[in-house]
Amino acid sequence: MCSIEEGDLADLRAREEAQHLKAQALSDTGPTLCQKCRSAPAVLLLRVNDIYCRDCFVAAFTHKFRSTLGKSRLLRPDEPALVAFSGGVASSVLARLVSDGASQTDSKRLRLRPSLLMVDESAVVPEQDVKEVERLAGTYRVPVYRAKLEAVMGASGAHVVERVNCKLKEESTGDDGGTESLQAPPEAASCDSVSSEATVLPDEARLAELRAQLQQLWSAAGSGTAREQLLERLRSELLARAALQLGIRLLLLADTETRLAVSLLSGLAGGRGAHAHQQTALADRRHGERLLVLRPLRELSSKQVALFAHHCRVQYVPGVGPDTMAPASASIGRATEEFVLGLQASFPATVSTVYRTGTKLSAVGAMTEDCALCRLPLDTSGGAASALQATRFSQMVSSSGPDRFQYDHHSADTAAGDARATVLPPAAGNGSCGTDTPRCVESGGGCCGGGGEGCGSAQTVSRKPSREELLERLCYGCQLVMKDMKEVDNMPSFVTEEVAARTRRENMRKEIQDFLIEDS
Amino acid sequence: MAPKCKTGCGKNAILKRPKTGDALCRECFFWAFETEVHNTVTAARLFRRGQYVAVAASGGKDSTVLAHVMKELNQRYDYGLRLVLLSIDEGITGYRDDSLETVKRNRDQYGIPLTVLSYEDLYGWTMDDIVKQVGLRNNCTFCGVFRRQALDRGAAQLGVDQIVTGHNADDIAETVVMNVLRGDIARLQRCTAISTGTEGSIPRSKPFKYTYEKEIVMYAYFKKLDYFSTECIYSPNAYRGYARAYLKDLEAIRATSIIDIIHSGESLAVRDAARLPTQGTCSRCQYISSQPVCKACVLLQGLNQGRPRLGIGKSSKVQERARETEGESGDRSEVDSATVTVGAG
Numbered sequence: 001m002c003s004i005e006e007g008d009l010a011d012l013r014a015r016e017e018a019q020h021l022k023a024q025a026l027s028d029t030g031p032t033l034c035q036k037c038r039s040a041p042a043v044l045l046l047r048v049n050d051i052y053c054r055d056c057f058v059a060a061f062t063h064k065f066r067s068t069l070g071k072s073r074l075l076r077p078d079e080p081a082l083v084a085f086s087g088g089v090a091s092s093v094l095a096r097l098v099s100d101g102a103s104q105t106d107s108k109r110l111r112l113r114p115s116l117l118m119v120d121e122s123a124v125v126p127e128q129d130v131k132e133v134e135r136l137a138g139t140y141r142v143p144v145y146r147a148k149l150e151a152v153m154g155a156s157g158a159h160v161v162e163r164v165n166c167k168l169k170e171e172s173t174g175d176d177g178g179t180e181s182l183q184a185p186p187e188a189a190s191c192d193s194v195s196s197e198a199t200v201l202p203d204e205a206r207l208a209e210l211r212a213q214l215q216q217l218w219s220a221a222g223s224g225t226a227r228e229q230l231l232e233r234l235r236s237e238l239l240a241r242a243a244l245q246l247g248i249r250l251l252l253l254a255d256t257e258t259r260l261a262v263s264l265l266s267g268l269a270g271g272r273g274a275h276a277h278q279q280t281a282l283a284d285r286r287h288g289e290r291l292l293v294l295r296p297l298r299e300l301s302s303k304q305v306a307l308f309a310h311h312c313r314v315q316y317v318p319g320v321g322p323d324t325m326a327p328a329s330a331s332i333g334r335a336t337e338e339f340v341l342g343l344q345a346s347f348p349a350t351v352s353t354v355y356r357t358g359t360k361l362s363a364v365g366a367m368t369e370d371c372a373l374c375r376l377p378l379d380t381s382g383g384a385a386s387a388l389q390a391t392r393f394s395q396m397v398s399s400s401g402p403d404r405f406q407y408d409h410h411s412a413d414t415a416a417g418d419a420r421a422t423v424l425p426p427a428a429g430n431g432s433c434g435t436d437t438p439r440c441v442e443s444g445g446g447c448c449g450g451g452g453e454g455c456g457s458a459q460t461v462s463r464k465p466s467r468e469e470l471l472e473r474l475c476y477g478c479q480l481v482m483k484d485m486k487e488v489d490n491m492p493s494f495v496t497e498e499v500a501a502r503t504r505r506e507n508m509r510k511e512i513q514d515f516l517i518e519d520s
Numbered sequence: 521m522a523p524k525c526k527t528g529c530g531k532n533a534i535l536k537r538p539k540t541g542d543a544l545c546r547e548c549f550f551w552a553f554e555t556e557v558h559n560t561v562t563a564a565r566l567f568r569r570g571q572y573v574a575v576a577a578s579g580g581k582d583s584t585v586l587a588h589v590m591k592e593l594n595q596r597y598d599y600g601l602r603l604v605l606l607s608i609d610e611g612i613t614g615y616r617d618d619s620l621e622t623v624k625r626n627r628d629q630y631g632i633p634l635t636v637l638s639y640e641d642l643y644g645w646t647m648d649d650i651v652k653q654v655g656l657r658n659n660c661t662f663c664g665v666f667r668r669q670a671l672d673r674g675a676a677q678l679g680v681d682q683i684v685t686g687h688n689a690d691d692i693a694e695t696v697v698m699n700v701l702r703g704d705i706a707r708l709q710r711c712t713a714i715s716t717g718t719e720g721s722i723p724r725s726k727p728f729k730y731t732y733e734k735e736i737v738m739y740a741y742f743k744k745l746d747y748f749s750t751e752c753i754y755s756p757n758a759y760r761g762y763a764r765a766y767l768k769d770l771e772a773i774r775a776t777s778i779i780d781i782i783h784s785g786e787s788l789a790v791r792d793a794a795r796l797p798t799q800g801t802c803s804r805c806q807y808i809s810s811q812p813v814c815k816a817c818v819l820l821q822g823l824n825q826g827r828p829r830l831g832i833g834k835s836s837k838v839q840e841r842a843r844e845t846e847g848e849s850g851d852r853s854e855v856d857s858a859t860v861t862v863g864a865g
Contacts, residue, residue, distance in 0.1 A: 225774060265700060269770050269777055273784025277791075332773055339766040343701070353703040360705045362791035379787045385564035385714060387783035390730035391539075391776070393559050394552070398542040401527020402551040476783055480776070 036060070044307055047348065054311050061300065061308050065097050066110065069296045072282055077111045081250040082145075082243045085116040087133035088319035089309050090254035094297055096314050098252065099140045112250070115143035117161070117242055119235055123150045123211045124218045124227075127320040134164055136315055145242065150211040152238040153492045161242035217490040224331035226484035227322050229270070229477075233374055237494065240287050255295045258302035258340075261354040266336035272477035274379035280358030286375045301351060371475035372498040378475050380423070388476065391424060423471045424479045464489055465499040473499045534742075538734040541775065546742055553739050557727050558593050564714045566725045569600040571681040576671055577605040577626065577634070579619030582686030584626060584747040585736050586728060590684065591630050604678060608670045609638035610663055611646025612753060619748040626746070637674040639666055643820055651754055654828040659754050661832060662823075665815045669807055675722045682723040690733040690767065692726070693781040697763045705790055712785035721808050732778060811839050818842045 032051060034042045040053035052060070069075065083098055085091045101110025116137045120130050137144040144164040151160035214234075221227045243251045255263075260280045267279050278284055284293035297305065309316060323330055328338035343350040369378055382388040397405065467488050471479050482488060509516075522532040525545035533543035537552070544552060561567065575590055577583045587605060594601050607623050610616050620636065627634040640646045643666060651659045675683050692712060699708035710716060717723025728736065740747055770777035801807065802814035809815070815831060818838055822830025831838055 223774070265697070268696065268700065268784040269781055271780035271783045273781075274787035274789070276784070276788060328769065329773060332770060332777070335766070335769045335773060339762070339769070343762060350701065354700055357700050357703045357705065357708070360703075360791055362789045379783075385560065387730065387779050387786055389563065390556070390560065391779055394537075394540050394556055394730075397552045397555050397559075398537060398540045398544065399526055401525070401529050401548050402555075403529065404527075405555070476780070476787075480774070480780065484774075 043311070046304065046307070057307065058312060061304060062097060062101075064299055065296055066101065068282065068299050069110075069294070072294065074283055074292060074294065075112065075250070078113060079111075079250055080246075080248045081112040081114050081252055082117050082239075082246065082248045083114055083252045084239050084254065085118045085133070085137050085144075086254075086319060087118070087129075087136050087317040088254075089314070089316045090256050090259070090297060090302070090305050092136065092314050092316035093305050093309050094252060094254040095137070095140050095142075096312065097296075099142050103141065114140075114252075115145060115246075115248070116140060117145045117147065117239065118164075119238060120146055120148045121231070121235070123148070123214050124231065125320060125322055127324070129317055129320075132317050136317065137164070139315070145246065147238050147242045148207065148211075149234060149238060150207060150214040152234050152241065152494070153210040153213050153217075153490075154206070155493045156241070156497060159245060160238060161245055213490045217492075220486045220488075220490065221481075221484060222486050223484040224323065224326065225270070225333065226481045228331045228333045229481050231322060233478075234492065236293075237492075240291055240293070243291055244287070249290065249292055251291060251293045253293060253295050254297050256297050256300055256302045256305050257355045258344075258351050260295070260298055260358065261351045262333070262337045262340050264358040265340060265354060266333045267477070269332050269336060270477045271480055272475070274475070275374070275376045275477070276358055277361040277363045278376055280355060280361075286370075298355075369473075369502070371478050372470070372473040372495050372502070373478040373481075374475060376475060378473075380474075380476055380479070388424065423468070424476070424483060464491075465496055465503070469503060470495070470499055473502055535738055538738075538775065539732050539779075549742070550739070553731070553735060554589060554592060554596075557589055557731060558597060560714070560730055561593065561599075561727055564725070566684075566715060566727060567599055567601055567682075570602075571600075572602045572604070572679065574604050574606040574635075574675050574678060574680040574683045575632070576683055576685045577607050577623045578686075579607070579622035579626070579748040580686070581736055581740050581745075581747045581749060582688055582691075582728065582733075584622070584745050585740050585743075586684065586686040587626055587630055587632060588743070588745055589739075590727070591632060603632045604680065605632050605634040606671065606674050606678065606680075606683065607634065607636045608667050608674065609636050609640075610667065611639050611648055613648055615750060615753050616647075618750070622746060622748040629746070635674060635678055637670055637677075639670065642666070642670055642673060643816075643823075645820075645823055647754065650823065650828075653823060653826075656754060658829075658832050662819055663754075665819055669814075669816045672722055672807070680722065682717070682725060684725050684727055686728055687726040688728040688731050688733045688736055689778050689782060692729060692785070693778045694760065694763050694767055696781050696785040697766065698760060701759075701763065708785070708788065709790045712782055712788075730779065730782070813839065813842050 032042045034040050034053035034056050035049065035051050036056040037053060040055065042051035043054050044057060045051050046057070081098065083091070083095050085095055095114075095116055098110065098112060098114045101108075102112050102114050104110065118130075118133050118137055120128070122128050122130055134144070134146070145161050146164045147161045151158070154160070217230070218227065221230055239251055239253075243249075264276055264280050267273070267276055272279070278286065280298070282295055282298060284295075287293070308314065323334050326334055328335045340350060340354065363377075370376060371378055380388060465488075467482070470488055470491065471482055474482060522534070523543045525531050525533045525548050526542040527544065527548045529545060529548055531545035531547070534546050535549060536543050537549070567573065573590070575583065575587045577587055587603075590601075590603060593599065594603065605623060605627055607620060609620060623634060623636075626632070638646070647659065647663055650662050654662065671683060695711045696708065699705075699711055714729045715723055715725040739745075767778065767781075770781075774780070799808055799810055800812075802809040802817055803812050804817045805814060807814050807816065815838075819831035821842060822828050830841055
């Protein structure tokens, strides 16, 4: 209720001060000196009072990156690390930091053996300049891998990643950095991709099939928000799978503080409160012991990253995505980005405050199972008084009407117990689901195995899960994405496999339930 | 040609529910709205038979509809509650005096007794006086802090078992966003609780927690309920306005955003290591406080000593200043429940 909080006033004062400093720096009275070394002229204003010369800024920036990695105490000496590389400014800066760090010769050498992994998203983002990203990746003197987004649609055992072979104009003689034969001088040109013998990728025909499936999935996503979240999810799944396949335990992502703040808030807006911790954590452990996903830029803002890129001449390709140039109304992510960046302009503490809110949260405790799509704990058990139950109840009430609905006989548990309450009701009004795809939703109705007793597991394997079966295995946030999907026939294999496996297990349990001692 | 009501009752629909998108007729909407509130009440086990419950009434749409629905449901489902309207008169000319008239009409229409407590009786200051002292910038801090305590004092005086407030789903979602923006982890954690109440304070609950603001307006509109709708004349509401605009944008993109955010808020888990303030009692007025001296007493001390900014700022510094200047008590009395007079409106 309080309109102007104390914090806001501090922000306002900070802004005035910043303007004052800026005016001072631009005045004719001579250059303002760097606040840190007090000898070199300052070239940039980071925050209020933080004016730096180039060298001090670069040193502080690098230090922040190194300390974020070091503080984690998660690294093993000279371990291979895979850097997700999109060619955008943040991942280019990360690639630079990692490759420079690893090629240092003194005691400060970053003890990692980096390689880059780029994702070819041209199946859904035709504007992506894959060649240019490859060329940039080739300039870092480290091995470069490429994975096509459509490969993630295939069975979880299939190979997804290939080595990109950069034909170099000149041979490098350096022996630092990469451990394998491939080393590129900074100005390498003309990269061709050649599959190495080590990896057997699905053949062209199969890839084309998967590409078509991905594109169908893409066009079935009825909203910008669903597309944005699907792409994000498929990409991270692909990155994880590629790392596992290459036998690399460390995957580095270039998420900045700014980006994490936006994704925390848009996650909350998308019903992913239970996963807010994982969205901003330094280490993402959703893939278990074999893969550690780290975000070493998480304490650096996008402004700092851009300044670093500018002052260190880091090359990058302006990022393109499905939401590039899209208005704020295009998706929840875009609206949130606009909101956070807008606030940040007036209240410079916004991004770091939101980001730090995320760090004060923790992972939600032990849940029975994980979401089949995002692999984070299911948050749909609700309870008698929860948003999920309330939504379900509204749906029930709205469609039954006073005459057919007898509240007194049901009591409050009706919606919670009866309908299992783990699944959100279908989106009403836009007719995107439910009505146009008649399915065997009523479980136990004796139809094709939606939980009915008569169905053997062999049948369930080959069959695609129904929308209803799928939803049961998804977290709240992913269910919202599915609600926006016109149809769910083209879900990636890792999801359908998971759903089928769980359904089989559940059926098995049902069969033996009477004989299980602890459950009866 | 109007569409038919979704429930199949045969009547023409007159509205599309913002919450579910279903087209309903007037009667079915009223029924659905009330049944949902009843469901929230029973699912969260908000009341026990025989309880004496104060409805915090401002005269605005939320509390007017709340009073109406509480009375309806209490009769229909036989909750066995005794209801009373409790209003706080902040002393804002041209705003609260008008809205209190609405509450008085509600009292007569619904036959629920009304109690009005004023800032002037409780603290010796009206908001009009406070604004003269502190200006427009921080006056909401005073009003918010004082009102929270005033409601509790009023409730204690009446001897009620709990207070129900008209906070709706939109308010709660907005508060979640605000607390994230402020980094206020303690409030973020408790702001989605449907019922709050710790040792020493009277429980408060929000029966409209899952009710969309738009549906409350629709209900009031079609029931022709009498309510007061004017923004407070002293509230510029700058920062909260951003959060509100953001929510509106989200809702336009995905209609369920409000409830999705509440779900998020309900499923957040706070890190154990994150330090949360412990609740104690104020050494001056015995009201619950996380500091040695509660915010209301510090604010009041500042007002009485002619240094209104005393209570504004970081709480650690505020406490320090309050201790330093404690001796120089001003001419007006401190919060003293003995001086409170309850005007039965």
